[in-house]
Amino acid sequence: MLENAWITFEDGMIAGFGQGTPPGGGKYVDGEGLFLAPGFIDTHVHGGNGADFLDGTAEAFLRVADYHLAHGTTALCPTLATATYDHIKAVVETWESAKGRAKGRLLPLHLEGPHLARTKAGAQNPELITPPTSENIEWVVENAAAIAQMTVAPEIPNALELIEKGSEAGIVMSAGHTEAREQEMKAGLERGIAKITHLFNAMSYAAKKGVFREPGLAEYALVEDRVVCELIADNFHVAPTLMKLAYRAKGAGRLTLISDALAGTGLPVGTTFLLGKLQCKVAEGVCMLADGSALAGSATRSIDQVRILTQVVGAPLAEAVRMATETPARLLGLEDRYGSIGEGKAADLVQFDAKFGVRRVWVGGEVAHSYV
Numbered sequence: 001m002l003e004n005a006w007i008t009f010e011d012g013m014i015a016g017f018g019q020g021t022p023p024g025g026g027k028y029v030d031g032e033g034l035f036l037a038p039g040f041i042d043t044h045v046h047g048g049n050g051a052d053f054l055d056g057t058a059e060a061f062l063r064v065a066d067y068h069l070a071h072g073t074t075a076l077c078p079t080l081a082t083a084t085y086d087h088i089k090a091v092v093e094t095w096e097s098a099k100g101r102a103k104g105r106l107l108p109l110h111l112e113g114p115h116l117a118r119t120k121a122g123a124q125n126p127e128l129i130t131p132p133t134s135e136n137i138e139w140v141v142e143n144a145a146a147i148a149q150m151t152v153a154p155e156i157p158n159a160l161e162l163i164e165k166g167s168e169a170g171i172v173m174s175a176g177h178t179e180a181r182e183q184e185m186k187a188g189l190e191r192g193i194a195k196i197t198h199l200f201n202a203m204s205y206a207a208k209k210g211v212f213r214e215p216g217l218a219e220y221a222l223v224e225d226r227v228v229c230e231l232i233a234d235n236f237h238v239a240p241t242l243m244k245l246a247y248r249a250k251g252a253g254r255l256t257l258i259s260d261a262l263a264g265t266g267l268p269v270g271t272t273f274l275l276g277k278l279q280c281k282v283a284e285g286v287c288m289l290a291d292g293s294a295l296a297g298s299a300t301r302s303i304d305q306v307r308i309l310t311q312v313v314g315a316p317l318a319e320a321v322r323m324a325t326e327t328p329a330r331l332l333g334l335e336d337r338y339g340s341i342g343e344g345k346a347a348d349l350v351q352f353d354a355k356f357g358v359r360r361v362w363v364g365g366e367v368a369h370s371y372v
Contacts (some may be wrong), residue, residue: 001318009035009347012364016343030352034359035317036317038325039348043149043332044110044198044230044258044274048265048301053078054276056091061098063318065106067266070369071301072358075105075338077148079260080262082113082124082278083138092146096199099118103368104217105348107332108148112138112197115154115162116177117286120202123289123296125276131157137165144169148332151197153178154188167192171330174230175217177202182220189226189311195331196221199229199246201295202236222249224232227235230258231323233305234298235312238293243313252319256328257305262297263288307356 006022008015012293016023029304046052049067051060061078068076079089081191088111099106112125114133132140132152140147140162140164149172161264164174176197181204182246196203196217204216216293222245223227229250233243246255257263263273271282272290275297279290302324309320328340337346347365352358361369 009365014345037321040072040324041071041328042076043328045076045261047263048261051265056096065102065104069104072303074348076111079110102271110149112151115177120177122202132162137162141154141169151216155184156179160191163291164191176267196229232260233308234300252322255323258325265299266333
């Protein structure tokens with residue numbers, strides 16, 4: 001954390017930074033004593049402001065990206081809930097056409113399904129959940145450039161082959177929506193699992209097996225240093241005590257804050273919307289299935305996650321910011337360009353006040369959104 005600091009941009013990149021008197025020349029912007037951080041990177045986000053990436057239109061992509069950009073998220077992985085491969089293929093084509101038109105950075109996709117455990121479907125459509133076929137695995141590998149991450153249940157048939165080949169193709173393979181326990185997870189890690197999808201949600205916990213108790217995925221993930229864990233820090237998906245446990249066990253370097261935001265994020269309480277074919281509604285601070293039987297996703301943004309990590313969990317601000325910037329950038333192999341303030345890094349930045357109100361957002365050194 002640098003006080004009385006300055007930063008300079010050149011050709012969309014950070015040219016330098018320091019403390020004290022800034023260098024002269026160029027356009028000057030007074031930071032007004034506010035916080036300036038790297039732009040947030042959301043690796044798991046489905047939608048916002050009434051649109052979902054599964055809508056499959058360029059307009060939906062841009063609407064979601066613009067909404068989150070206005071709240072400090074300069075890069076995101078469009079995340080697709082369980083869908084058919086025909087639908088996924090169509091969305092990949094849309095991403096190709098939309099990514100060059102967005103003000104923020106539309107990173108390659110996160111496929112959250114369809115190869116999950118039906119018993120841990122949550123708000124995913126169980127009718128579309130299937131084990132991967134050889135044809136599915138071949139398509140994923142061939143399209144790895146468009147896929148940053150893929151969530152898979154390691155215990156289902158053919159999952160280990162998908163994990164291995166996907167990992168070899170450069171995709172971050174993640175365990176989630178799964179009944180996997182310690183032994184299945186060890187096998188998954190050996191094949192290439194690198195991440196855990198939304199820790200404490202849609203996964204197994206410690207349970208007795210015969211006369212002994214064995215760990216589930218939640219406990220295993222907390223002590224396994226080889227995996228990064230996603231955390232929905234919204235006070236609903238993960239209770240404060242569990243957030244504190246995760247932070248103490250994993251630290252800022254192995255926790256990545258995710259919004260898991262749905263189309264209802266940003267809409268009034270009571271608004272109904274679709275997640276695939278499932279009817280959902282906006283509740284107070286969270287999204288739920290329309291019948292209220294289960295959480296469906298978050299109604300928060302990255303800036304909200306950072307605020308909750310500092311105010312509720314007690315993490316230092318710099319550590320909370322790191323979980324929304326440097327850690328996800330490193331997870332995706334993008335730390336040489338994004339996720340931190342350093343010479344030669346992209347000038348993607350967010351300025352916010354002590355109440356976590358976003359004031360300005362820069363992408364590539366240009367103001368992409370401003371409230372001042």
